[in-house]
Amino acid sequence: MERGSTSVGVLVIGAGAIADQHVAALSSDPRGRLAGFVDTSAARAGQAARAQGGVPWTTDLAEALAWPGVDACVLCTPNDTHDELAARVAAAGKHLLVEKPLATTVPAARKTVEAFAAAGRTLSVAHSHRFYDYARTVHGEIASGALGRPLLVRLALLGGWIWPDWRTWVIDRERSGGHALHNGVHLLDLVTWWIGDEPVSVYARGQRRTAAELDVHDHLEMVVTYAGGATAICEMSRAHRPASLSARDVVVQGTEGLLTMEWDGEGVLLADERGTHLAAEGPAAGFAAQMSAWLDTVTGTASTGVAGDEALLAVAMGVAAERSMELGRPVSLEEVR
Amino acid sequence: MRVLDVLLIGEYGLGHQNHQRDMYAPAFEAHPGFRVTGRAEADDPLDRPDADVVSVCVPYERRVEVVTRALRAGKHVLVDKPMALTAAECARIAEAAAGTGLVCLPAHHQRFQPAVRVAREAIAAGKVGLPWNVQADFLVAGGGAVWPLGELLNFAPYATDAIHAMTALPVTAVYATGGPRFQDGPSQNSSFQDGPEDLVTLCLTHERGMTSTVVAGRTPAMPGAGGLSLHRYRVAGSHGTLLADANRPAARVLTTTGTPRGTWAGPSTVDRMLTELHTAVVTGRPAELGPADAVAALRVVEAARRSLASGQVEEVLP
Numbered sequence: 253m254e255r256g257s258t259s260v261g262v263l264v265i266g267a268g269a270i271a272d273q274h275v276a277a278l279s280s281d282p283r284g285r286l287a288g289f290v291d292t293s294a295a296r297a298g299q300a301a302r303a304q305g306g307v308p309w310t311t312d313l314a315e316a317l318a319w320p321g322v323d324a325c326v327l328c329t330p331n332d333t334h335d336e337l338a339a340r341v342a343a344a345g346k347h348l349l350v351e352k353p354l355a356t357t358v359p360a361a362r363k364t365v366e367a368f369a370a371a372g373r374t375l376s377v378a379h380s381h382r383f384y385d386y387a388r389t390v391h392g393e394i395a396s397g398a399l400g401r402p403l404l405v406r407l408a409l410l411g412g413w414i415w416p417d418w419r420t421w422v423i424d425r426e427r428s429g430g431h432a433l434h435n436g437v438h439l440l441d442l443v444t445w446w447i448g449d450e451p452v453s454v455y456a457r458g459q460r461r462t463a464a465e466l467d468v469h470d471h472l473e474m475v476v477t478y479a480g481g482a483t484a485i486c487e488m489s490r491a492h493r494p495a496s497l498s499a500r501d502v503v504v505q506g507t508e509g510l511l512t513m514e515w516d517g518e519g520v521l522l523a524d525e526r527g528t529h530l531a532a533e534g535p536a537a538g539f540a541a542q543m544s545a546w547l548d549t550v551t552g553t554a555s556t557g558v559a560g561d562e563a564l565l566a567v568a569m570g571v572a573a574e575r576s577m578e579l580g581r582p583v584s585l586e587e588v589r
Numbered sequence: 590m591r592v593l594d595v596l597l598i599g600e601y602g603l604g605h606q607n608h609q610r611d612m613y614a615p616a617f618e619a620h621p622g623f624r625v626t627g628r629a630e631a632d633d634p635l636d637r638p639d640a641d642v643v644s645v646c647v648p649y650e651r652r653v654e655v656v657t658r659a660l661r662a663g664k665h666v667l668v669d670k671p672m673a674l675t676a677a678e679c680a681r682i683a684e685a686a687a688g689t690g691l692v693c694l695p696a697h698h699q700r701f702q703p704a705v706r707v708a709r710e711a712i713a714a715g716k717v718g719l720p721w722n723v724q725a726d727f728l729v730a731g732g733g734a735v736w737p738l739g740e741l742l743n744f745a746p747y748a749t750d751a752i753h754a755m756t757a758l759p760v761t762a763v764y765a766t767g768g769p770r771f772q773d774g775p776s777q778n779s780s781f782q783d784g785p786e787d788l789v790t791l792c793l794t795h796e797r798g799m800t801s802t803v804v805a806g807r808t809p810a811m812p813g814a815g816g817l818s819l820h821r822y823r824v825a826g827s828h829g830t831l832l833a834d835a836n837r838p839a840a841r842v843l844t845t846t847g848t849p850r851g852t853w854a855g856p857s858t859v860d861r862m863l864t865e866l867h868t869a870v871v872t873g874r875p876a877e878l879g880p881a882d883a884v885a886a887l888r889v890v891e892a893a894r895r896s897l898a899s900g901q902v903e904e905v906l907p
């Protein structure tokens with residue numbers, strides 16, 4: 253923290269779509285203070301800075317890390333840049349909240365965890381679903397023991413094509429790591445947190461429905477088995493039709509009970525001239541809870557965020573899923589670690 | 590309406606099941622198209638003039654023989670599910686039925702769920718375009734395990750048969766997880782007991798690149814669950830998505846005294862299956878399902894068993 257200041261100065265690296273969510277969350281927590289923006293695109297950095305009342309901005313990360321009043325960073329750049337940029341943040345002695353996935357390979361994720369441990373700074377990863385009310389509710393029910401030991405978990409996050417066109421890095425396999433790393437890690441992390449057991453292997457199947465020419469799979473079915481005998485079915489889709497579809501489905505069958513949160517679980521069904529749609533609140537509340545947990549971690553008040561080693565496990569599971577799709581067989585976590 | 594005479598043969602099933610007594614006999618008796626005229630055992634002669642249809646629930650080691658004898662005697666046959674314990678035996682029944690013009694119906698009655706019927710028609714009419722993925726859950730709360738055979742054989746075929754009815758895309762490969770999970774009772778915290786699987790997940794690859802994931806199992810009884818605690822199908826197609834909750838139509842009932850419950854508000858699946866049997870017999874058109882569907886279901890079960898043993902993806906043998 254800046255000398256004489258009680259707030260945490262936060263530098264946002266990468267001023268794209270998701271950065272807005274973090275900045276909004278930061279502004280709602282009195283412990284945080286936006287210190288500025290870095291983006292390789294001057295236009296984006298400048299625009300973001302102006303939108304926040306003229307905070308500092310630059311295209312040079314080294315310069316920004318040297319600004320006074322920067323205690324911590326939120327890293328919101330494309331997935332393949334995370335490890336290298338994180339290493340520079342660790343070297344500068346700042347705390348970090350890095351967007352998921354922690355990295356696109358297991359060695360890079362591990363190096364990042366080790367760099368922060370060596371620097372004595374905290375590393376948290378934005379597995380934001382952990383902070384959504386639905387996910388916390390499911391976790392709470394399992395933790396309360398009401399369901400007994402979880403044996404089967406189903407989590408489906410279904411939607412249609414929401415990505416831009418061929419130019420976006422998100423569908424570039426090298427840059428995003430593949431869909432299992434890009435979005436798959438959200439589900440893999442969440443079900444593992446819910447089940448609270450050691451994943452053993454992943455069998456994944458992917459489809460390219462929107463276009464056969466895609467490098468990444470727009471539909472993923474990832475089936476994880478756990479040491480204690482549980483199975484989790486994670487389904488992630490950007491392939492469903494109509495493209496406006498947005499559905500989530502949760503099932504937990506435990507030794508003593510069944511929990512379901514059905515696709516229309518948010519409760520608002522809107523029927524209008526264009527058809528029937530689900531209406532739900534956006535992710536804002538989840539990002540605020542995530543920011544609050546991160547500031548707890550940075551200030552040493554509590555450690556309720558998603559730590560680097562958990563995110564490393566999610567990366568390993570995502571890599572196992574990508575490899576499983578390549579090989580057409582289950583891949584054990586052993587094989588990818 | 591022509592009324593068909595029914596002979597009930599045997600009262601055996603998987604584990605403690607007695608579907609003849611509990612399901613088929615009452616359904617035949619209640620159906621206006623049938624009249625139960627007699628009961629018999631596996632050894633009894635079947636060429637009786639007072640039987641158009643025989644309902645077969647004889648022990649598994651007698652299935653092929655009794656069904657074959659019934660067909661030779663010119664009888665239409667309803668066979669309890671699973672039709673036999675192996676795909677090879679089902680194939681022998683299929684052979685015996687081939688070319689006879691007789692109806693030989695494996696009792697896959699869950700495909701007659703109203704939600705499955707509607708889904709099937711919508712899909713067949715192209716309402717979701719070309720289907721490319723199905724997710725299915727078939728969980729039953731309570732009722733007792735079908736020791737020693739398990740729910741991979743008992744329940745999973747209902748779901749895989751319903752998917753087949755909906756999409757008509759045969760399964761080519763299976764990866765399976767699961768095993769005995771609940772058998773020690775609800776509070777026991779150990780897994781991997783010796784015993785049949787009571788919870789399985791099947792990852793199926795179908796022709797035309799369709800995939801499906803099927804959960805099937807029997808959990809401990811849960812007050813208010815009323816049999817099938819979860820029974821649904823989600824179908825993704827090139828032009829739409831279909832969600833079919835086979836536990837509906839139902840009314841949700843809360844009372845000052847009892848547990849919240851759903852009350853089934855639709856037709857009986859067994860009744861609808863008997864109507865299909867009746868219609869096929871009296872019109873002479875082929876029934877919508879036959880021994881080939883039992884063969885297909887058992888081949889998936891057998892591939893799943895191999896997968897559970899190997900931990901790998903197993904081909905469905907032709």
Ligand SMILES: NC(=O)c1ccc[n+]([C@@H]2O[C@H](COP(=O)([O-])OP(=O)(O)OC[C@H]3O[C@@H](n4cnc5c(N)ncnc54)[C@H](O)[C@@H]3O)[C@@H](O)[C@H]2O)c1
Pocket residue numbers: 265266267268269270271290291292293296327328329330331333337351352353378379380434
């Ligand atoms: N948690 C979630 O729910 C969620 C949702 C969407 C995206 N994400 C993650 O957030 C990250 C960013 O995604 P996005 O959708 O905001 O992407 P985006 O493309 O909208 O924004 C990325 C920004 O980073 C900038 N940038 C690229 N390389 C840089 C570098 N080396 N240094 C500084 N800036 C650089 C780009 O110019 C761009 O402005 C990704 O890791 C993504 O996986 C998470």
